[in-house]
Amino acid sequence: MKQKYWLWLIIIILTLLSIPGVLARWNVETGNDTYNTIIPFKEINDLTKEDDLSLEETLTRLHDAGLTTVSFTPDSLAKWSSLDIISKYEKRELEDIVRFHEDADNLVEDKDGFYITRPSEDYYDDKIVSEFHPITINIGTEELYFIDEEQYIEDELKSLGINKEGNNENGEELSDESAFNYYLGYNQLLIEEVSNYGFEYVLRVENTELNNNETINNIIDLKNDDTSSLLFSGGEVIGYPEKADIQTYANRLNEAGFDFYSIEFTYQDGLATLASELDYDVIRLHSMTIESDAIAESVQRAVRAVKERNIRSLFLHIPGIGEASDRLETTEIFLNRLNSHIPPTNYHSGEPEPFQDIEIPIWSMISVLLAGIAFTYLSLEVMKKTWIRITGSIVMALLAGMYLGTGLLASLQAFGLAIALLTAIYATLAAKDGTTTMKGGIMLVYLQAIAISVIGITIMIGVLNGDSFITGFAQFRGVILVYVVPMVFLALWALWQPLNRFYHHMRSNFAAEMKKVVHVISNAQVKYWHLIVLSIVGIGFYYYITRTGNEGVAADVEIIVRQRLEEWLYVRPRTKEFLIGFPLFILATYVIGKHPRFGKYLLIPGSIGFLSIVNTFSHLHIPIYISIIRTGYSLVIGLIIGLILIYIFKWGK
16 A cells, blocks of 8 residues: 555656646647638629629628638639639630621631630730730620630640650640639739738649649749738648658748648648648638528537637638628628637637647656556556556556657557546546545545546646647547447446356356246346337437547537537536536445445446546647636536435435
């Protein structure tokens, strides 16, 4: 026993030495308090095509509602056509239109291509002339350009140093690409117009091997105080799949002063390589569509993203259904509500920046790894086998040494997973002896379990700490395991003695005993309530598993309750913690003192509370202070409900 106390003292000292690393993360999270809202220019412009909305009015209203940023994609003739800057005519189409016109002979007959109207703005006209060298024709008073696609392809291949007759992927790609979709850079005219309304702008970057160098040069030329961040389009970053190209482009753009966005829940090929090259200096972005018939839910979703998941940019899509004026009004309502619901004392709207680097002293990391090894040895006392405790500690020491020697992140993630599992199990088993003392005894057991959780969680987040974790590129591995393994272990622990007795009883005359069991089961009378109980248990277990992680879907009633709790408490506690896990843990602590076997069974679902708070802190992109507030609410409310259950249990007897 004395050895155990000394070991606890060592663990506490080592854990305290790891605090500087955890505090570094805390300061980085709380210091990054600026978020922005982005809407694509195309969606804004689409509103102006109906309901007599002008671009000037639309931009003014959105800016007044709180929109900070507009995104732009690269230009092409196709895009200019969608913006009504030009109109396109295929050769056959125009021939049919002017067949009986006196200027029909002006049409180009011996070349393949298409016609476009000449734009009225010099910016667009100069761009077309310099890029395509069009043939000018007149049909009546209308001046048209003919784009010779074959000549365009020849000129481009020549500029790339590609033999037209040779076998080259770039050449094939260019041949398949119409001049109508050719990259024309970013629309400086529209960007300047939008900036005049007080907006910042974000450039969407596409990965097109033929144009990547031109794209990079174009982006760098556009760098000014109104743009500092880039968002990749499609499923890959610029330069992919060549790692060297990704790194080269990333460094060029970074040196020019650009930051990069990573889209939450969206995988983009090459983004991890780019982020690693830039020491994870990226901004977390959440993309969402504003729902006209569910504005409140859309606002809550956006608020939670900023407040609870370190999201610093909201990429918004205007509602796609309804009249343009109604869609604009819905967007205004959303923006106004969003900015009023996000706590102004914690966050403000503006230009977001990547998180500052988390500086973790090497001695702090070594301390937390040593604390984890000692914690493993201590928590494995539940196995009652010294060799298991020693083996577990050696495995953890090897994982720690592997990380310190090679920097292998997977070894650190395995270390963190082991600590998470042991914490949930060890904290729950603090109640294994039970107590019938209502005040001091139960509270002491509860505080002991909480203390174990605090130490284990501190070790876990101290180990899984750094820029790659806070930005979501490196994650805690084993969320489902944390929800399942502790409960399975507690079930085996609670059922071990009866199962062991049953095994020895069966072993003496297996055939005869099995025959009796089969006879009893086959002749058992099944009642409706049996089926109902089994169905409830099955549905409950399925719900419990499917509601874990980020992809679980909450019921409508649960969504309403959760929204109310967030409004009242700032952060809602987890239902499974304060309504199931902690109350049953408190009840089990008392019942074990009265009826040990039944109490142990209660401790199985009672483990949900502690495994769930471990899981809360394992979501490393959630700010630490949010997890602390959420857990605090669960512990207090769960204790109150648990004490009520004890009184009900005593009254029922």
